[in-house]
């Protein structure tokens with residue numbers, strides 16, 4: 453571990469770490485920041501120097517762990533381009549993003565831009581802006597890949613949090629960033645790597661799900677493909693942890709591995725009465741030295 457674990461060679465207290473360390477720079481559907489206290493006892497107690505996260509999204513677990521070497525993968529090319537730009541040109545990106553205005557017509561004009569016509573820095577700046585000024589931080593695209601999230605109508609959204617963006621940029625310096633399918637993780641999976649998998653969840657009902665992070669949804673065939681990758685990673689001697697919804701299908705796919713229940717607050721649901729805690733599963737191929745009863749629901 454490096455980064456926010458130390459300051460001038462002195463270990464930080466947990467409080468200092470929480471204040472000083474980077475936080476996810478984006479709002480992200482399914483982001484795990486709020487679940488980290490429940491996750492901590494489930495993380496491996498050793499071998500955290502090498503880490504891979506093939507559905508990185510807002511990167512909550514990565515920004516908490518700050519491994520020496522991280523491989524961060526996501527199918528969302530705009531997201532990976534943003535992380536690359538932030539890692540390599542934080543100052544320029546921050547300067548560019550400061551130009552954005554919280555105004556509906558301006559938002560719609562930025563939303564209408566074609567990322568392919570922009571250079572990587574402009575694309576990253578557009579991505580950050582749409583994330584902060586758009587509704588609920590959603591990244592949703594239609595079948596043609598066009599962003600279609602409405603203006604968020606926030607009074608004063610913090611589009612540029614310079615201090616955090618700079619911490620995030622530092623944290624990303626040693627990371628390998630890959631835009632692609634989660635299966636690419638197999639290219640980096642050597643024995644001892646800790647792999648955290650946080651896919652779009654299997655729907656608990658026909659209508660319950662949000663899977664449009666990228667064009668094309670994540671279906672049961674993808675969930676099976678993922679369970680297969682989990683088994684391959686296990687065979688290779690990686691430490692593997694996966695999050696998913698608590699459904700019979702998921703329990704069947706990972707039968708034989710250790711399953712824990714955690715309670716999460718659902719972020720995306722238009723009906724307020726469905727935003728209460730929901731049961732989610734954490735499945736691992738390793739045991740932790742800490743007993744788990746406290747977190748089961």
Ligand SMILES: C[S@@+](CC[C@H](N)C(=O)[O-])C[C@H]1O[C@@H](n2cnc3c(N)ncnc32)[C@H](O)[C@@H]1O
Pocket residue numbers: 476480481482483484485506507508509510511512513525526527528632633634635650651652653665666670
């Ligand atoms: C539940 S979110 C991850 C949230 C993340 N753990 C966090 O804390 O913010 C799932 C992510 O998977 C990505 N994704 C969807 N399908 C994918 C695929 N086939 N391969 C890689 N990433 C994919 C989405 O773009 C999204 O960022």
